[in-house]
Amino acid sequence: MIVIFGNPELTYAATVDLEAESAILVDADTGKILYEKKADLTLPPASMTKMMTEYLVLEAIKNGDISWDTTTQIGDYPYSISADTSFSGTGLTQNKDYTVKELYTAMAVNSDNATTIALAQLVAGSEGKFVEMMNKKAAELGLPDYQFVNSTGLPNSALGENYPEGTKPDAHNLLSARSAALLAYHLINDFPQALDYSSITTTEFEGKQIKNWNWMLPDMPGYLSAYGYKGMKGLKTGFTDLAGYCFTGVAERDGQRFISVVMKTDSIEARFQETRKLMDYGFKQFEQKELFPEGYQIEGESEIPVAKGKEDSVEVETAKAIKATFKKGEEDMYKVKYNISEEHLDKDGNLVAPIEKGEKIGTVELVYNGEENYKNVVTGESQKTTVDLVTTSSVEKSNWFMLMIGSVGDFFSDIFTSAVDMVKGWF
The missing domain is CATH 2.60.410.10 (D-Ala-D-Ala carboxypeptidase, C-terminal domain)
Structure with a gap:
């Protein structure tokens, strides 16, 4: 249900006619929720799952466990994913060193599944161990509704025999819009550099150009520029047949930042159209200002x-x-x-x-x-x-003599008050 004072359907019907199964709009600096529609409905988030993978990779870098220059090679499992054209993949090469920065960029920009798995294996040793880290971190961050079963957001059934140990072969990642927004809030506030990567429109990887799936970024090439939204900086798109089209957006204008989440829209264009409605509502209806x-x-x-x-x-x-x-x-x-x-x-x-x-x-x-x-x-x-x-100033403690005088005065004052009360009682 929507958690808001009064009747939320009536409250928002006149302001945002949103065609998404679930949605939320949050002030990115204070965490204040400005709009929500069925924000506690738990749904598959598809590749929005990668926000948690990004968080854990950036945390590992911060902790010194790995660095941007750390290198790793591609194992058979992520290689098989990269070679399957039905997945978001750039086509990786085995027996070749890739830096964390290269793999992270491909994941953040192109939602590459194989590089995501390679990073999970690098950080935790296996994707199964990484999934344990994902769920533990979700609990630490206070996500109210979540289930992580892999690092990518793909259904486990698509991974064949490679589904992570400790999970079920037909399991799905699950998040509510509220949890997705809270995860995004922690990601961009704990690791602001995440937006540096999510705002890259195009880049070179493996000898070819890859594009960002976030068409709302300003200066997207060609016909995609028509979807551009002023101030858009990220954050993560997602799609599977079960999840539909979803998107967690981050936009900033004049020092004011919003996080939006739309889940289960009907098309790749719809997720951006509905996000535009949410962001417009935020920027047009709300302002940030010094009140006192x-x-x-x-x-x-x-x-x-x-x-x-x-x-x-x-x-x-x-x-x-x-x-x-x-x-x-x-x-x-x-x-x-x-x-x-x-x-x-x-x-x-x-x-x-x-x-x-x-x-x-x-x-x-x-x-x-x-x-x-x-x-x-x-x-x-x-x-x-x-x-x-x-x-606004300091107050020194009175010296012992003045405190004693005060105490004596209080003592006799109490005696006098008691005596007056007793005399009054006679009459």
């Missing part, structure tokens, strides 16, 4: 009481500006509130000296007072934006 500046103070709440200090209070402010992606026309629906850490307060709700200038004493939370309940793709909960709440 650095150093902002809530009127009437700029000072917090201080106990045991040389001053009775201290001013507080936001440590950073608060930026957000919000629907145009809803800017006035956002306010902020202070959330002061209990560890900094005494039983009376006062800060306790000593306090350093610039000390974090809590957070400032952005509060939305509109009708929608925008969720976050990472947390699965309502979108939450916070910055640190800090003090």
